[in-house]
Amino acid sequence: MIHLHQELERISEVAFFSSLGQPLAEEFAAKLQPELPFLHYMQLPDVQETFVQPTLPEWIKLQSAVRWLPSSPTEPDPFYPAMSADPQLLDIRKQIYQAVLRQTRTARPDTLKCRPHDFTTAARQAAGYAYRQYAMERYYDLGSSWQRVIQLYEAGHWPAGYAKDTLVWI
Numbered sequence: 001m002i003h004l005h006q007e008l009e010r011i012s013e014v015a016f017f018s019s020l021g022q023p024l025a026e027e028f029a030a031k032l033q034p035e036l037p038f039l040h041y042m043q044l045p046d047v048q049e050t051f052v053q054p055t056l057p058e059w060i061k062l063q064s065a066v067r068w069l070p071s072s073p074t075e076p077d078p079f080y081p082a083m084s085a086d087p088q089l090l091d092i093r094k095q096i097y098q099a100v101l102r103q104t105r106t107a108r109p110d111t112l113k114c115r116p117h118d119f120t121t122a123a124r125q126a127a128g129y130a131y132r133q134y135a136m137e138r139y140y141d142l143g144s145s146w147q148r149v150i151q152l153y154e155a156g157h158w159p160a161g162y163a164k165d166t167l168v169w170i
Contacts, residue, residue, distance in 0.1 A: 002138035004092050007131075010154075011099045016127055019156030020111040020170050021045050028155035037079070037145050040166040043157075048114040050160055050170050065163040069149065071126035073097070077133050078162075079145035089139050093132045100128040112158075126160075127153050 019025070024032070024043065032041060044050045044059060054060050067078060076082060085093070104124040112120045130153060134146035152159040152169045159169040 001141070002092060002135050004095060007096055007135065008099050011096065011103055011131065014103055014154050015106075015156050016100075016104045016153060017107040017111055017123060017156060017158055020047075020108075020158060022156075024152075024157070025155055028151060031151050032148065035144065035148075037143075038148055038162065038165055038167040042166055042168045044160075044168065044170050046114070046170060047112060047117070047119050050168075051119065052114050052117060059168075062163050062166065062168070066161040066168060067163065068161040069126055069159055070129045071122045073125070073129060073132070075129070077136075079133075080137070080142055083136075083140070085136065089136065092139065093135050096135050097128045097132045100124075100131045104128070123158050126158070130159070 042059065042062065044056070049055060049059065054063055070076075070078065101124060104127055107120065107124065109118075109120050112118065112123050130146055130149045134150050137143060137146045148167060149159045152167075157169045159167060161168045
């Protein structure tokens with residue numbers, strides 16, 4: 001089950017994308033212990049390395065297997081099959097998505113750009129998607145895939161994709 005008021009309050013305290021390019025803070029690193037579905041984690045330094053011009057050998061090797069996390073509300077959930085949502089869940093998801101979009105307006109746009117590319121919209125929508133799906137995950141008690149993803153958002157990072165058992169973030 002999910003407690004809407006608590007989730008909305010938690011979202012209001014997140015400094016989205018504020019730690020891109022920085023090491024994961026110890027308080028969040030402890031939460032990201034290897035656990036299914038993600039046994040490994042790969043941090044990339046910036047949007048240029050991630051999306052435009054990869055140079056890190058381990059990233060170049062993994063990149064062809066990566067599935068990008070969704071950034072459009074109409075994309076299918078990569079972790080769970082489609083299921084019908086009851087009206088209460090639909091309302092919860094809508095409120096959470098809107099709260100994330102409001103909170104991400106304060107994101108540092110310089111860290112989401114690599115001229116001529118601007119990933120601000122994609123990053124904001126990806127965060128909204130992740131939190132919306134996290135609400136479904138909690139509501140139906142499905143697992144922890146989206147919980148792992150939003151923990152990175154809460155640490156100020158951008159979870160961008162995954163390959164097999166590896167979650168990739170900036």
